[in-house]
Amino acid sequence: MDVYEALYTTRAMRRVRPDPIPTEVQDRILDAAIRAPSGGNMQQWRFLLVTDRDQVARIAPHYRAAIDFLWDTIYADRLAAVDADPDAPESRQLAAIKRSVDWAAANFETYPLLFFAFDRGDTTGGSIFPAVWSAMLAARAEGVGSSLTTILAVKADEVLEILGVPADKGWRMVCCVPMGYPLGRWGVAKRRPAHEVAYRDRWGEPLGREIPEPLWSPGA
Amino acid sequence: MDVYEALYTTRAMRRVRPDPIPTEVQDRILDAAIRAPSGGNMQQWRFLLVTDRDQVARIAPHYRAAIDFLWDTIYADRLAAVDADPDAPESRQLAAIKRSVDWAAANFETYPLLFFAFDRGDTTGGSIFPAVWSAMLAARAEGVGSSLTTILAVKADEVLEILGVPADKGWRMVCCVPMGYPLGRWGVAKRRPAHEVAYRDRWGEPLGREIPEPLWSPGA
Numbered sequence: 400m401d402v403y404e405a406l407y408t409t410r411a412m413r414r415v416r417p418d419p420i421p422t423e424v425q426d427r428i429l430d431a432a433i434r435a436p437s438g439g440n441m442q443q444w445r446f447l448l449v450t451d452r453d454q455v456a457r458i459a460p461h462y463r464a465a466i467d468f469l470w471d472t473i474y475a476d477r478l479a480a481v482d483a484d485p486d487a488p489e490s491r492q493l494a495a496i497k498r499s500v501d502w503a504a505a506n507f508e509t510y511p512l513l514f515f516a517f518d519r520g521d522t523t524g525g526s527i528f529p530a531v532w533s534a535m536l537a538a539r540a541e542g543v544g545s546s547l548t549t550i551l552a553v554k555a556d557e558v559l560e561i562l563g564v565p566a567d568k569g570w571r572m573v574c575c576v577p578m579g580y581p582l583g584r585w586g587v588a589k590r591r592p593a594h595e596v597a598y599r600d601r602w603g604e605p606l607g608r609e610i611p612e613p614l615w616s617p618g619a
Numbered sequence: 620m621d622v623y624e625a626l627y628t629t630r631a632m633r634r635v636r637p638d639p640i641p642t643e644v645q646d647r648i649l650d651a652a653i654r655a656p657s658g659g660n661m662q663q664w665r666f667l668l669v670t671d672r673d674q675v676a677r678i679a680p681h682y683r684a685a686i687d688f689l690w691d692t693i694y695a696d697r698l699a700a701v702d703a704d705p706d707a708p709e710s711r712q713l714a715a716i717k718r719s720v721d722w723a724a725a726n727f728e729t730y731p732l733l734f735f736a737f738d739r740g741d742t743t744g745g746s747i748f749p750a751v752w753s754a755m756l757a758a759r760a761e762g763v764g765s766s767l768t769t770i771l772a773v774k775a776d777e778v779l780e781i782l783g784v785p786a787d788k789g790w791r792m793v794c795c796v797p798m799g800y801p802l803g804r805w806g807v808a809k810r811r812p813a814h815e816v817a818y819r820d821r822w823g824e825p826l827g828r829e830i831p832e833p834l835w836s837p838g839a
Contacts, residue, residue: 402625402760406651406753411660422828429813429826430834431626435752436767439694439716440631442810446817454820474659496659524744525751525769525794532655532749533626536756540622547656549745563822574745590662593649597666600674602783606649608642614650 400540403615409536410588412544413499415579417509419450424541425512428578431537435530438521444530445570447515447562452508457561459507461554462575466504468553470497492589503546503577514545514576515562519569527573535576544581549574587613620760623835629756630808632764633719635799637729639670644761645732648798651757655750658741664750665790667735667782672728677781679727681774682795686724688773690717712809723766723797734765734796735782739789747793755796764801769794807833 425448432446449455470478478497481490514534518527535545551558551572559566593610645668652666669675690698698717701710734754738747755765771778771792779786813830 400622402620402622402756403647403651405622406757407654409654409656411656426813426828426830427623427834429817430830431623433810433813433816434627434629434808434833436629436631436808438769440712440808442816444816445822446813447820447822448817448826449820451820492660523769523772523793524748525767528744528748529752529755529767531745532752535749536622537626547745547749549658549743552743565822573743588654588656588660590653593646593653593666596653596662596664597649597668600667600669600671602665602667602785606668608646610646610650613654614647 404617405536405539407587407613407615408585408617409539409545410586411499411546412581412583412585413503413546413577414506414582415510415544415577416582417511418580419511420543420578420580424543427541428514428534428537428543432516432530432534435533437526437530441520441526443519443521444527445517446530446534447513447517447564449513449515449562450511454561455510455513456508458513458551458558458575461557461561462507462548462551463504465550465553466500469500469550507577510577510579512578514578516573516576517564517570518573519571522571524573531574531576538578539585542580543578544583545576545578547574547576551575587616624837625756625759627807627833627835628805628837629759629765630806631719631766632801632803632805633723633766633797634726634802635730635764635797636802637731638800639731640763640798640800644763647761648734648754648757648763652750652754655753657746657750661740661746663739663741664747665737666750666754667733667737669733669735669782670731674781675730675733676728678733678771678778678795681777681781682727682768682771683724685770685773686720689720689770727797730797730799732798734798736793736796737784737790738793739791742791744793751794751796758798759805762800763798764803765796765798767794767796771795807836 594606
């Protein structure tokens, strides 16, 4: 797969089938992840591939509790705005995200693979998220959908206990990436155009050109 | 370019030529970046493409001061270990990184493009580093080398002033990615094998297979 196709079409894919991901495919995803850069090439990372049904089932209620917390706190105002004006474009987008996340919560036990990432000694995320995103791009190339969530941090104590993580040695759970073969379709996700979120030389100065449409599209 | 080639060969490329990067290439790098996911698809990001020679020159002394700080503090013990045993494999690796970073410090004014990323409201890095890494992968596909650094945080006040960043509105400088056409060669960077940094189902449990060599290699 061309790198641009992967970069443009690796969107959050939460609705996936329960079919297992072959071990060779898992290997390619994992081996791609560890090629990413890390500060000073220290590779202070660990990856945990959870495929055991009992382990996934133990984590599921904590994911649901974390999502309930998310809706009730961080997203409470935005969801109230959705209720107040459900037809506004932002409302429809957020409602779609909520339906997708609620699907993940309701069906968490069926994810064939949970890909966890941990780091140590660098809290910027800059030494672990490139590896995580590489795993998701490699998964895309393999036809495997994924979505990144950091929300399990809300239930870190419980999840670290289930996974046996030695937090006392400095290891920190960075994120969980549920993976599986998609029920939905790949596509280019909607984004605010590049020239609206980019400046030239100094904050607020125009980029110098407009990029109203994605520069890559399927079949182009 | 195949996505696996990009994932395996996008290594830190600090030694680059001063030749400018054409605007269309910059557009493709930037437009790929904004296709990355962010929490709740909030896209609370801004990108600043610095190509103006005066702006780059203003930032250069702060990069040099930040690197001096790095060697004198965070890396002091490791560099002392290099001096004590220069032929140890870890020493040779760290010495190579130091030479490369010192090249960047000495030649900072010659970088044709500094790609800065900023975020707001999410301090995990999970809503910005995928976009940054996408930019670096797209750059790789365009033949442009890059390296990611968060060290300018040490001189944040000075750099934010030069760039005119409204930090009072919550914007945070995440990283700086100097880019340019490479002087060196692309290649698969050396990494600890995947099975040594990955577990199955529970921390410390073996992955179940060994992956001693990279699963992708040039020409394979």
